[in-house]
Amino acid sequence: MAQDYYQILGVDRNATEQEIKKAYRKKARELHPDHNPSEEAAEQFKAVTHAFEVLSNAEKRQNYDATGHEDGRRAGGFGGGGFGGFSDIFETFFGGGAGAGPASRARRGQDALIATHIDLEEAVFGTEKTIEVETAVRCERCDGSAMEPGTHPETCTTCRGAGQISRPVDSILGRMMTTETCPTCRGYGDVITDPCGQCSGQGRVRERISFTVKIPAGVRDGTRIQLAGRGEAGVAGGPNGDLYLEIRVREHEVFTRQGDNLHATMTVPMTAAALGTEIKIDTFDGEQAFTVEPGTQTGHVVTLRNLGASRLQGSGRGDMKITLNVSTPTKLNDEQRELLTRLAELRAEDIAHGQMESRGFFSRLKSGIDNMFSHDES
Structure with a gap:
């Protein structure tokens, strides 16, 4: 039976x-x-x-x-x-x-990476940039369907819409069935008989587009900004990829950035450093003034609060730090030389001999201990 x-x-x-x-x-x-x-x-x-x-x-x-x-x-x-x-x-x-079941033709678009250059001042305060990029965009004619408008895909006659076919194979157990991707529809279950002529059945075309991007204040060189959905259009109506915008900050002729602080070096005349003065400088926030105290030495750092870069993570701004370099005159006329000589005499300065810096307390203590042990050994 x-x-x-x-x-x-x-x-x-x-x-x-x-x-x-x-x-x-x-x-x-x-x-x-x-x-x-x-x-x-x-x-x-x-x-x-x-x-x-x-x-x-x-x-x-x-x-x-x-x-x-x-x-x-x-x-x-x-x-x-x-x-x-x-x-x-x-x-x-x-x-x-x-x-x-049958596979979907729709595939996510690829991500893209492009670089844009901004000035240091734009990085400090933030800015907006118009970005131009050549990318894959959704085909307007077929709206991403990859088919001519008004047409529809036909069910695959080979797999009857399953996307897979079964075929017999011989094994030690006899003839058995195995499944594999349908070669006619490539696993989609249907066949596009009238592909869109504008995009050649891809659902997307390449175009050069432009759009405006807001770059946040405090952004640093090398920062990547993710723009969701701004990458290449998906295939056959799939979702767009993402665009990553890499920020490149141009070097500034005066200021450098370290963390959220801005740094600069300023040369001041020897007389200004000795007598003290008020100096005005141009910053990204306009003209600012600071005081050079009498007796200022080379290497002294003046800090201007809240004049640095905006903090990308958090609130507030960093500082501006100005390193002073006291300039010693190199060419003197007779009158200037006479005045400086008279000044040295008034200050009882020995201009023929320098004065060695005294070692610190701990350095002298170490030397004393070393000498003590050397005497014990002898």
Whole structure:
């Protein structure tokens, strides 16, 4: 008596392809030798697999429904041996793309990276930049569908919209079915018969576009700003990628940046450093004044609060730090030389001999200890 393949799988005779596949996967899991090593389960597993081979093939199923046979081949045509071939079956039906249905043509667009240059002052306060870039944009004619307007894709006649086809393979267990991507529709389940002429069926075209970007205050050289959805348009209506804008800050002729602080070096005359004065400088915030105290030496740093770069993370601004360089005159006329000589005399300065700097307390203490131990050893 011929076996009832529908009964073996536990499905109705009107079951769809997906229902048959789902039933097979459930039965196969229950009867697989790794979970049920009995001989009875092994025979049932063979029967379930053969039933699926017949009912998952449209032509064989039609012959079976009409005659009770599938092209003259009955259930039971399995060879003996172990279960090594079942690993391939499970790779086909329980892994990969099996059972996932047709694939989607839509794919996310690629991300893009471009650089833009700004001045240091723009980095301190923030700015807006108009960016121009050549990229893939959605095709206006087909609105990203990749088809001529008013047309629709046709269901693939090879796989009947499944995106996959089944074909028999010979194994130690007999003839079995394996699934693979449909070569006609490439797994999509349908075929575009009238692709858009403007984008050649891609759903996107390349164009040069421009847009305005707000660059935040405090941005640093090398910072990357992510612009979501500003990358290349997706294929066949897929989502856009992202655009990453890399900031390049040009060098300034006066100021350099260290962290959130701005640094500069200023030369002051020897007389101004000696007598003290008020100096005005140009900053990004306009003209600012600061005091040079009498007796200022080279290397002294003047700090101007809150005149540095804005903090990108947080609030407030850094400082501006001005390092003073006291300039000693190199060319003197007779009158100037006489005046400086008179000044040295008034200050009782020995201009013929320098004065060595005294060592610090800890340096002298270390020398004393070293000498003490050297005497003990002798």
